[in-house]
Amino acid sequence: MHDRCTYFTANIFLHVAYKITTHPLTDELLDILCTTCLQSNDVRRCLNARHSSVLSLSQAAKLMKVVANNSRSTVQLIEIELSKAYLHRALRCKDIHRDSIYCLANVYLAVLYYNTGQYQTAIDHCTLVMRSQDYSQFSSHVVQGELLPKIDDNVDTVLGLATFYHYVRTAAFNQQQQQHHVSVFTTDLFAHYLHIKCLSIGNSHQLTQPPFSGDTERYKEYFCGLHGTYITDVLLFGLEMGTRYSIAGERHFIHKRRTTATRTHHLDASAELCKLLQQRAVEHLTIFRHFESWQLGSVAAIVTTDYEALYAFKCGDYQRCLRLSAQNVCTLIGLRTTLRAWVLTYPEFSLLMDNDLVSLAGLTLIVNRSCRKTGRQCVSISQLSLSLYLMTQCQTKPRYSATAVAQTLNYIEVARRFWKFPCLDRLVLTLTERKILIYITGHL
Secondary structure, X not given: OHHHHHHHHHHHHHHHHHHHOOOOOOHHHHHHHHHHHHOOOOHHXXXXXXXXXXXXXXXXXXXXXXXXXXXXXXXXXXXXXXXXXHHHHHHHOOOOOHHHHHHHHHHHHHHHHHHOOOHHHXXXXXXXXXXXXXXXXXXXXXXXXXXXXXXXXXXXXXHHHHHHHHHXXXXXXXXXXXHHHOOXXXXXXXXXXXXXXXXXXXXXXXXOOOOOHHHHHHHHHHHHHOOOOOHHHHHHHHHHOOXXXXXXXXXXXXXXXXXXXXXXXXXXXXXXXXXXXXXXXXXXXXXXXXXXXXXXOOOOEOOOXXXXXXXXXXXXXXXXHHHHHHHHHHHHOOOOOOOEOEEEOOOOHHXXXXXXXXXXXXXXHHHOHHHHOOOHHHHEEEHHHHHHHHHHHHHOOOOOOHHHHHHHHHXXXXXXXXXXXXXXXXXXXHHHHHHHHHHHHHOO
16 A cells, blocks of 8 residues: 555656646645645645635645754755745735735745745845835734754754753743743844845855845844844844954945845746656655565566666766666566566656657557557556666767667667567667667767
């Protein structure tokens, strides 16, 4: 059952990736991804979140908490992108709670963009908070420390000290304090701090100007003007004031900052999300192959790295693709069994393939319509044929010799002698053979 769930999850990731290659990420697809990543059955909450700024903010908080408590991986990067999408959705909502969450949503967006290295976008969202005095008076939310990913040592130190401070007050002085007021920051103050933090690393990243004293002064003025702050605000302010900033380029950067701050509440990260979804799908498909090999390996011809090789070729890692494909061919070529594993050429899986394979699969369905009704083998490629094709594609790159490609031609002849291939498989082998002959002829 677990292997089916793994395969189904991979299909979901590929399906969404396929959809967003031509269209923006919709609310429905966003909810599907969130439910899949969090493994939640609360579909009703996702549907309600589409029309509520508070519930959309809550969905983002759930994802951010998972990200903050786990090491960086593909699924965490996906959850970061989904968190951004929910926060943008919260800002697009037109309900009565939108004003109250405006500043907090923008701060969380700034945190996430900072965490993914998009410092100028993070600055823009901080600037929206710093300028939104009208919204600030309606805000009743605070920045939750438990939701924050790694920002810097100052924030980590403050959160650690705040937790210790809470323990001392509770244990030593027997004073009860509400836990949710311990590791939190005032929204506007944290926006000022993060704004300075983004500027401080501008020289070594995409920003062109260092921070200047005016930012620090505004931070001081805002801090001193607040009537109520948390212990975390005080500690973070004290740590930050120990740092000196250069004032070079002040006038130029003020102009640049004013022209780049925007009020858009739409997420345009389809390319990055699509890439992450494909990578995560390949990870799941590889796990599924291991389940298949464990269950059927004694009676079937199965290798476990065919999807990894396919993805390596897509990413331009030809050496790794060649190594994995060659290993797979050597494993499969001598096996004499009719039970084997296949790679589907459905539209979702076509994202992992090159144009020649996708075109060949499409032409097969157009020319031979019976393939649409005679089972999935007619729209699938065996692991052996795929591995031979990938080997050839890698070996016909300029750096490889014609001798190595000729050996692959021998493998194709052996495979045809001992294996029975369906229609699409035969066409893939014919295409592979044709590529080899053209390459060899060009090197004579």
